Amino acid sequence: MVIIMEKNAQSDHIEHVEERLHDQGFKIHKSVGMEHLLLGVIGDTTKLDVRDWKVLPGVVDAYRISAPYKLVSREFKKHDTVISIKDVQIGAENLAIMAGPCSVESREQLETIASRLAGRGVRILRGGAFKPRTSPYSFQGMGEKGLQILRETADKYNMIIITEAMDKDQIELISQYADILQVGARNMQNFSFIKALGKARIPIFLKRGIAATIQEWLMSAEYILSGGNQNVMLCERGIRTFENYTRNTLDISAIPIAKKLSHLPIIADPSHGTGIRDKVIPMARAAVAAGADGLMIEVHHDPENAMSDGAQSLFPEQFDDLMDQIRIIAQVVGKTIELPETV
Amino acid sequence: MVIIMEKNAQSDHIEHVEERLHDQGFKIHKSVGMEHLLLGVIGDTTKLDVRDWKVLPGVVDAYRISAPYKLVSREFKKHDTVISIKDVQIGAENLAIMAGPCSVESREQLETIASRLAGRGVRILRGGAFKPRTSPYSFQGMGEKGLQILRETADKYNMIIITEAMDKDQIELISQYADILQVGARNMQNFSFIKALGKARIPIFLKRGIAATIQEWLMSAEYILSGGNQNVMLCERGIRTFENYTRNTLDISAIPIAKKLSHLPIIADPSHGTGIRDKVIPMARAAVAAGADGLMIEVHHDPENAMSDGAQSLFPEQFDDLMDQIRIIAQVVGKTIELPETV
């Protein structure tokens, strides 16, 4: 931390700040600028709240120098984290494709979609059994029955499963059925939940909150890693801005930023990021072009009758076309994608 | 809902939309504009997702006409909800003052602050025992021990207690000790939690998420009311904007808006809304001038040594001055405040 004292700060104000720093075990390196006195604070500043220092008398401003996260950072671990689940690898040069319906609606529905996707080479099946919904009057998911259907269907097609848990009580249940546990954007700072995920043994897919800075997102990942679970994927799924033509604004620039700051894989979700079917395709291409480690795409064979998010679900044929485009773009960014070409 | 069809929409596209509406039991009222065909949708549209209709072929746009919430609305209940807890009333003409430290840190700390506030006439004591923190390395609260201290101290000074629960597992525990259960901004759309609060018997203090629209905030309150718990207070505590001089931007206009749309009491939290001590005072005055039903203010006798949020905590003398100012402003907006004048 660096503390900037006012031009002509009173000496008792300067002493007060110094005393407080010494009391907390910090060393101080002073430097006298043209207009200000700077106090460089030396020691472990992880737990400091910068605001506490900003409001002290005589202080103009205070800045944190070290990032408040450690385990998730590139400084801590240079090489890309690769998460291996069965024979599927996520991270580094692999471009992971996760696809499936928003909600599991019935065995028939999932079967129809999964068989189509598996035929196309998709290895990671998504589908919601517990659904976070803005309205208490909307469809809330099939619950455990949905998880059973997910597991049976995925096994039939040699796929692995990603599905959402809505709170810490569901971690055990989800872990029984699924291979990746998704944390929704609205739960990114549900600290009871993410703390518990540090103790879980299932890989975590951590969506960025719609108003979370990249630093806050990494701090939530830090909760999980510091709890002991190293298998975390980050997911950019759109932030809230003044523009409301789209449901959210997919922050494509978060992809190269997160990759620079952290070693964790980063996946893009253009379905939630736009909320509009015909915008999902260009934004999926853009995410891969920007260097994403994977895509999560909602696909439905009959989106008009989907029980949730039909408006943003691709038709299977659209998904096929997208995959053909993605394969070409992937080469440009040094990624490989396992899907066979359509014939 | 109103659906607007393209100028020159193909007749099969029009028929398709109509068919889907009929299938779902809706009646349709057509009107032909100069440029568009309008389909007025008649029936219970609560569960519809407007986006599903926007993406149908031939459709230009679709608008929801009825608000998606019911129980929280002024249409449903004309008069202001008043929440009575022991002999304290929140809502209508009462201006509720909730004050205390960010975190309970020790018996001595809370005693010092509470005695001071009680002497000033404050009836509602705030204090956190479970603390949601951005960093896993920050102080996480005293837990149940903190709740015990809160209860003993409040009882001594004839105060009631508001404190935060971080998830549904804590509802029972909090209910044993506290009088009002606070839901933090980051949990406003933790649906497992707010669904469970509908079954709880304790009054709820629902903070607005930093990126929540007023409608989403009311929808979260609707979850609680529809579950059976009618005692909900809304709390505006700042939204996230591009301006980062302050921690958040306290959305003062949300106060008159929420009061128009809903019968629930609305409280302002200028401490979190600004994050800076010397901005708390003008913003507290502004919130009351705008018609808030109460204030939640962080106060600490030694903010420099507070274990959390010291930078935004008022010194007791500042709190006293503020109360004197608030009393005058309250008259302008037809509110009464129970605090005796300082002598």
Added chain:
Amino acid sequence: MVIIMEKNAQSDHIEHVEERLHDQGFKIHKSVGMEHLLLGVIGDTTKLDVRDWKVLPGVVDAYRISAPYKLVSREFKKHDTVISIKDVQIGAENLAIMAGPCSVESREQLETIASRLAGRGVRILRGGAFKPRTSPYSFQGMGEKGLQILRETADKYNMIIITEAMDKDQIELISQYADILQVGARNMQNFSFIKALGKARIPIFLKRGIAATIQEWLMSAEYILSGGNQNVMLCERGIRTFENYTRNTLDISAIPIAKKLSHLPIIADPSHGTGIRDKVIPMARAAVAAGADGLMIEVHHDPENAMSDGAQSLFPEQFDDLMDQIRIIAQVVGKTIELPETV
């Protein structure tokens, strides 16, 4: 400026940064932290672009220490600026009330409104003759004819005039008729315009852009002061956020912040800040409670037939009531308002 070098930065990277600083005439004060090397940059950093240093190899981050503005700052001038126009004073303990229609529509319209306002004691008449409109198809103002009507009407009622200029070519014309020249939010960073205003002799009313940080707003004022015109008022009129219930989000906290950072008077415009008539009143009260030096309020005797912004214009009776409320709140913040009480 402080430059933070990477932990284990290569010595040639460090030397390169130092060399560049020396070349530009800066002195350097080094301090070695636990994790980083800090370079304190000593000299006049006003013209530096911090980003240039952030991207140098080996650099983690760079922070500006001194504010980039000078003349507008409290450091430069301790006491509140008071702007005197004829016998009207704006700033310090005076609460300035500016009121009138959005647009001048006719001599009769302005006469009706101005006589009503003058009778209430208002001394500053607002009215637009040149109207910035989002659509090329909307009413664009009466032009010079409108200015003539403004002047004649104001003179009749012993009022001074504030009206908007849309570009630098209009400065001379506006100066002939009006007493205060308003710069609209969309022109806050029209640098050709604000540079020219530095040479003008008319007081300037500088609205904050809807996406301007407080610092950018002060920088635009700095353009005017550095050009030689010291008579600048700041106007907060709402920022753009994700919430779209209101036209803009009136950033009430900008009022105490601007007053702390700058000596210039700050006026609030709740009419544009909310865009909705019944929200103008509570927000006007809030602005005064937060310490504003004045209000700009749109008033129309027949808002339903106003040619622009009728939806946010108060009826004269509403304005009267508001003034009675404001008078009481003004006392709390140590302001006086010249208006006589209604009888």
Added chain:
Amino acid sequence: MVIIMEKNAQSDHIEHVEERLHDQGFKIHKSVGMEHLLLGVIGDTTKLDVRDWKVLPGVVDAYRISAPYKLVSREFKKHDTVISIKDVQIGAENLAIMAGPCSVESREQLETIASRLAGRGVRILRGGAFKPRTSPYSFQGMGEKGLQILRETADKYNMIIITEAMDKDQIELISQYADILQVGARNMQNFSFIKALGKARIPIFLKRGIAATIQEWLMSAEYILSGGNQNVMLCERGIRTFENYTRNTLDISAIPIAKKLSHLPIIADPSHGTGIRDKVIPMARAAVAAGADGLMIEVHHDPENAMSDGAQSLFPEQFDDLMDQIRIIAQVVGKTIELPETV
């Protein structure tokens, strides 16, 4: 426009709305919903301000059905606009590459950069002679001398020129030297300026304001087209959000949206969109993958010594690599790029 009346609206309120509509020459189509009465408004609603109707007694809400723009819309003109300047074509299947330094700094500087770019096949040279700067103390550009250098250098290498005008007084001067006139983001709603551009004969490059909705951006283009100048390109260059890791958030989704709503070409500017050199490259790829009609890229042979925006300028070698990547992605979206492959 559709007007929604309150459930149980008083009949005089309904009559009042109807009367006002009739007075303004509109026809009304009523439809009675389960909860509301709907008034469909038939006639030319271009000039209506929806807010005027929202605040009438008895009205719940009002929606605009027709877009407020016409000439820029796809409904008005189905096929992509192609702008031809000398032998360069912008729009449709052509991927336009505009590159050069932020500011023209000297003949030598521009010569060095232009020769390098021309050698790489770039046909459109960018460079600023008049610079809009946040601070009055920053470099403000070389002025007309810069334009002369631009012209001479471009002619030598058979390139066309794009450069910024800062107000309407500069239109004539810029038109003498340049081929495309750029309107900066801060001037997007400088209505005096864009109105004058409608009368100009030079093609216009209209940057989106950092807080402009897509609709407002199209309305500004409508000003120019309705004035008689059909040659307008749109430029997405980043919007302001809460995330401040980057200078702005490049809104990639605006690209497919603008292309759907309008026939005008849309160019992306990842240099200003990110403000950080190493983020320019992935975002440039993303923009093309999302379907942009072109890129504007800042390139400098010695960015560390650039007089403005060095931090976001690519080194020539980075630009070369980017072009090789872009060429591959362009195929995926059906675009051709004129640049020869590097050997």
